Each structure stands twice: as structure tokens, then as C-alpha cells.
Amino acid sequence: MLRTIARKSLTVAAALAMAGAPMAANACTSFLLKAQDGAMVYGRTLEFALPLQSQLAVFPRNLTIKGTGPDGSAGTGLEWKGKYAAMGANGLGLPILVDGLNEKGLAGGMLFFPGLARFQDVGPGEAKNSIASFELLTWMLTNFxxxxxxxxxxxxxKVSNAPQAVFKSAVPLHVTLHDLGGKSIVVEYVDGTLNIYDNPTGIMTNAPAFPWQIAHAGLYGNLSANEPPPRKVGDLTIAAPSSGAGLHGLPGDFLSPSRFVRAFTFVQNLPPLPTGSDAMKAARHILNNFDIPPGAIVTSADSAAGGGVSGFETTEWTAVADLKNGIYAIWDYENPTPRLIDFKQLDLDAKAVRLIPFNQQPSYIGLSK
Structure with missing residues (x-):
């Protein structure tokens, strides 16, 4: 079923119906920035307690890819020949893209969506036309x-509920996707039903489902980058104690709806960005606001939060992609210096997926002498 927020208004009743949906602390945040020179820059964070051991991955053109069958057996699902080269970050050492872009400027990522994601039932005769949930972004970026x-x-x-070995079940996720024309969508499978939402905001976080996030953002229409005037009470003038009063009430916690509102507010209040390079810089500064330090979110093995392990949920890595110029940059918890790959410098006609570790240790620049 195709549903678009451009064609169907969101009602308070719909928002209330979703209000009981789980909001576990799985804190990925994503957005799209548009520069005046036509560049589109996509940015996202990835938070988890389970170490995803991500690497950079480069998929060449014309690569034959075999999907996973509904029972979790590799190579028994849909087989396709990738039309376009794609690059980005993988997870758990798998030849998949958790996040990335392709040579035509299509970009996006998979974000955790526990408690709500349930994919399609796939019969024995449909296995060869199905992929696992964790293969969804790879299928999109290599084909379109x-x-x-x-x-x-x-x-x-069909996108099946095929189990993944580490998760021991289908990976609960939804997808944010953007193109060079500035269009964005959110793809969610809920109760076995495909939902595609047009997303003019370009923002996506985690649960609840996307329509709820949009309705909830409407509660913060009072937020503004402009300073409110001082209040007058008789002869008394009451002014704000500092700058920033226009954003008083901006939610600062790590819940998904709060992060959605913050990302939306920051993106909407940006000054004009002349170039893709300017948008990349702005994206990095926005993304800094979603960096989660250890100790802020505690996870446990009996919860879906953080991948079902006991520990602390932190920002494992953060990435930005310039869709127009074919650049993907990433930095991780250990090293805040961005590492970059560029389509112009890659062999896009190679014969196999290339995996590139990016776990370099940080280096400090001494300025004492």
C-alpha cells in the first residue's frame, strides 16, 4: 500500500493511535541539506550498544548479488545484477550497505525500528523474489x-522476516532515501504492510512510525531562531537572560521524537548554503548535536534497545554524503577525523565488493613549538 503525506493529511486521531508505540532508545538521526549550487548533502548518526564493526564498502557496477531467502539461507532469495556502483558503510562484516549513496546521487540509510517493523510473509514460491530486511538499502542503491x-x-x-545470525531474528529497520532532485521518502514495513511516505522534511529518526513523528513536530511550531521581545509588566521590563530564547522548549533528550524535532528545527533555521562543501560543514555541526556519550543511555540484554546487549548506547559512527559530487565521509567514536571515499577515485568496474577498514587511531597535532 502506497501512502504519501503529500496526498493525505495527518490527523490528531492518527497521532493518538500511534502514541502507544514503543520508543526504545535507538538513537539514529538523519536529514538532508540543500545547497544553492544544486548539491544535496545527507547526514546521519548510528547509535548502538552492539558493536557493528562497520567498514567502508564499495559495490562496483554490474555485480551479481544474491539475496537471502525467507529462512535466512544466504543466496536463496532474489538474484540481481547491480546497475550502479554504490558505496557507504556496512555492518557485522556483511557485504551489505547500512548507509551510503550510488553514482547517480541516490543516498540513504537503514535506521533501527524495533517494536514496529514486521516484514512480509513470503511463501515457498515467492522466495526467489524476496530479500531480507538488512539487504533493502543495497537493493535500492545498486538498482535505481x-x-x-x-x-x-x-x-x-517481497521483503521477508528472514533471521540474521547475530540478531537471531529479522533486523527491525526502516529506510530513509534521498535523490539529487531533492525528493525524499521513508519506507516502513509495519504489520507486514509496505508503507512509503513522501518526506519533504528530509528528517528521519526511529520509532514511532513516520506519520506520528510529523504530527508530533506540529507541537513545536512556536520555536524560532529569532529572539522574542522583552515582556513589559507595568514599569518592569523582563528580558531573556541570554540569547537563544527563541528556541526555549526545544527538547534536548535522546528520545526519537525529541531528536526529530531538534533535527527539523536546525535544518529549517539554516542560513543559505552556497555550495556542497558549505552544506557538508553545516551537516557536521548539526550532527554534533546528536552525539551520545557513554553513560547517557544504559542498555540491557532483555531489551531491543542497542541491539539487545548490556552496556551503553553510544554514537558508533557518523557520516555525511554529497550526492552531487559523489563523496562519502565517515568518522567514529574513537576518531573524530573524517575519512573519505570519492567515486572519482574508485574502480567502479571491479569484479567484487571492496571492504575498507576505517578504524584508524586518532592523531593529535602538536602546536607547542
């Missing part, structure tokens, strides 16, 4: 150039 192409193709395949 635009958001509209993905919207048209998604209903023609």
Missing part, C-alpha cells in the same frame, strides 16, 4: 537512480 524509481519498484518484490 531516483526516489521515484524506488517507489515504483518496491511493490514488485
Amino acid at each position: 537512480a531516483t526516489v521515484d524509481e524506488v517507489k515504483a519498484a518496491l511493490p514488485t518484490i
Whole structure:
């Protein structure tokens, strides 16, 4: 079923219906920035307690890819030949993209969506037309150039509840996707039903489902980058104690709805960005606001939060992608210096997926002498 927020208004009743949905602390945050030179810059964070051991991954053109069957057996699902080269970050050493972009400027990521994501039932005769949830972004980026192409193709395949070995179940996720034309969508499978939402905000976080996030953001229409005037009470003037009073009430916690509102507010209040380089810089500063230090979120093995392990949920890595110029940059918890890969410097006609570790230790620049 195709649902778009552009065609159907969101009502308070719908928001209330979703209010009981779980909001576990799985704190990925993503957005899209638009520069005046036509560049589009996508940024996101990835938070987890379970170490995903991500690497950079480069998928060449014309690569044959075999999907996972509904029972979790590798290579027994949909087989396709990738049309476009794609690059980004993988997870758990798998030949998949958790996040990334392709050579045509289609970019996006998979974000955790526990408690709500349930994919499609796939019968024995449909296995060869199905992929696992964790293969969804790879299928999109290697096959399509635009958001509209993905919207048209998604209903023609099945995304199954195939278990993943580490998670021991289907990986609960949803997908944010953007293209060079500035279009964005959110893809969510809830109760076995495909939902595709147009997303003019370009923002996505985690649960609840996307329509709830939009309705909830409407509660913060009072926020503004402009300073409110002092209040007058008779002869008394009461002024704000500092700058920033226009954003008083901006939610500062790490819950998904709060992060959605913060990202939306920061993106909407940006000054004009002349170039993709300017947008990359702005994206990094926005992303800094979602960096989670250890100790802020405690996870336990009996919860879906953080991948079902006991520990602390932290920002494992953060990435930005310039869709127009074909650049993907990433930095991790250990090293805040961005590491970059560029389509112009890669072999896009290689014969196999290339995995590139980015776990370099940070170096300090001495300025004492």
C-alpha cells in the first residue's frame, strides 16, 4: 500500500493511535541539506550498544548479488545484477550497505525500528523474489537512480522476516532515501504492510512510525531562531537572560521524537548554503548535536534497545554524503577525523565488493613549538 503525506493529511486521531508505540532508545538521526549550487548533502548518526564493526564498502557496477531467502539461507532469495556502483558503510562484516549513496546521487540509510517493523510473509514460491530486511538499502542503491524509481519498484518484490545470525531474528529497520532532485521518502514495513511516505522534511529518526513523528513536530511550531521581545509588566521590563530564547522548549533528550524535532528545527533555521562543501560543514555541526556519550543511555540484554546487549548506547559512527559530487565521509567514536571515499577515485568496474577498514587511531597535532 502506497501512502504519501503529500496526498493525505495527518490527523490528531492518527497521532493518538500511534502514541502507544514503543520508543526504545535507538538513537539514529538523519536529514538532508540543500545547497544553492544544486548539491544535496545527507547526514546521519548510528547509535548502538552492539558493536557493528562497520567498514567502508564499495559495490562496483554490474555485480551479481544474491539475496537471502525467507529462512535466512544466504543466496536463496532474489538474484540481481547491480546497475550502479554504490558505496557507504556496512555492518557485522556483511557485504551489505547500512548507509551510503550510488553514482547517480541516490543516498540513504537503514535506521533501527524495533517494536514496529514486521516484514512480509513470503511463501515457498515467492522466495526467489524476496530479500531480507538488512539487504533493502543495497537493493535500492545498486538498482535505481531516483526516489521515484524506488517507489515504483518496491511493490514488485517481497521483503521477508528472514533471521540474521547475530540478531537471531529479522533486523527491525526502516529506510530513509534521498535523490539529487531533492525528493525524499521513508519506507516502513509495519504489520507486514509496505508503507512509503513522501518526506519533504528530509528528517528521519526511529520509532514511532513516520506519520506520528510529523504530527508530533506540529507541537513545536512556536520555536524560532529569532529572539522574542522583552515582556513589559507595568514599569518592569523582563528580558531573556541570554540569547537563544527563541528556541526555549526545544527538547534536548535522546528520545526519537525529541531528536526529530531538534533535527527539523536546525535544518529549517539554516542560513543559505552556497555550495556542497558549505552544506557538508553545516551537516557536521548539526550532527554534533546528536552525539551520545557513554553513560547517557544504559542498555540491557532483555531489551531491543542497542541491539539487545548490556552496556551503553553510544554514537558508533557518523557520516555525511554529497550526492552531487559523489563523496562519502565517515568518522567514529574513537576518531573524530573524517575519512573519505570519492567515486572519482574508485574502480567502479571491479569484479567484487571492496571492504575498507576505517578504524584508524586518532592523531593529535602538536602546536607547542
